[in-house]
Amino acid sequence: RKEVEQDPGPFNVPEGATVAFNCTYSNSASQSFFWYRQDCRKEPKLLMSVYSSGNEDGRFTAQLNRASQYISLLIRDSKLSDSATYLCAVNPLGAAGNKLTFGGGTRVLVKP
Amino acid sequence: DVKVTQSSRYLVKRTGEKVFLECVQDMDHENMFWYRQDPGLGLRLIYFSYDVKMKEKGDIPEGYSVSREKKERFSLILESASTNQTSMYLCASSSPARETQYFGPGTRLLVL
Numbered sequence: 606r607k608e609v610e611q612d613p614g615p616f617n618v619p620e621g622a623t624v625a626f627n628c629t630y631s632n633s634a635s636q637s638f639f640w641y642r643q644d645c646r647k648e649p650k651l652l653m654s655v656y657s658s659g660n661e662d663g664r665f666t667a668q669l670n671r672a673s674q675y676i677s678l679l680i681r682d683s684k685l686s687d688s689a690t691y692l693c694a695v696n697p698l699g700a701a702g703n704k705l706t707f708g709g710g711t712r713v714l715v716k717p
Numbered sequence: 718d719v720k721v722t723q724s725s726r727y728l729v730k731r732t733g734e735k736v737f738l739e740c741v742q743d744m745d746h747e748n749m750f751w752y753r754q755d756p757g758l759g760l761r762l763i764y765f766s767y768d769v770k771m772k773e774k775g776d777i778p779e780g781y782s783v784s785r786e787k788k789e790r791f792s793l794i795l796e797s798a799s800t801n802q803t804s805m806y807l808c809a810s811s812s813p814a815r816e817t818q819y820f821g822p823g824t825r826l827l828v829l
Binding site for chain 2: 637648650651654692694696704706708
């Protein structure tokens with residue numbers, strides 16, 4: 606089993622709709638979680654950190670479910686510019702040098 | 718704003734050549750990372766460094782070496798390039814206090 610897994614998609618989303626997807630992790634001791642956004646042929650950029658209580662940044666909401674060992678990302682009122690690949694990243698507790706393990710990414714395509 | 722730069726955006730090399738990829742960050746980060754990203758395989762960690770002259774193997778170090786002589790610079794070396802090292806190479810940096818990794822723009826390497 607991979608340490609961090611994501612549904613590769615693509616998720617085809619009508620503009621204005623809501624889309625949500627998950628990322629599962631295998632190490633129950635993991636403490637830190639992140640969502641990154643990667644545009645085609647560009648580098649990943651931090652979208653948001655995921656806190657235990659969940660967090661929201663505008664149209665984006667991230668949640669952590671420790672019991673089931675997954676994090677989720679929800680995008681409301683999708684824009685065409687939200688089309689991208691969304692990578693989750695997990696830092697297992699005590700990973701030296703703040704090493705992150707990345708999922709394979711979920712591709713989201715927002716269509717008019 | 719954190720800035721991570723990589724020496725080349727595109728590189729074409731021949732099998733057997735020695736290849737140097739350089740990464741420089743301007744935020745005084747202790748941690749630096751080299752990844753490769755391939756379709757269907759996601760981001761895979763090659764090597765990382767959490768201090769000058771320190772290096773740790775990642776998940777796929779074979780065929781690669783690294784050098785960190787100065788805090789701001791982390792070099793990835795392909796001792797004898799092979800066609801299976803054709804890939805997108807991404808450098809990242811982070812500080813111990815914050816686990817967020819910041820990525821450079823990437824180098825697309827083609828080995829013929």
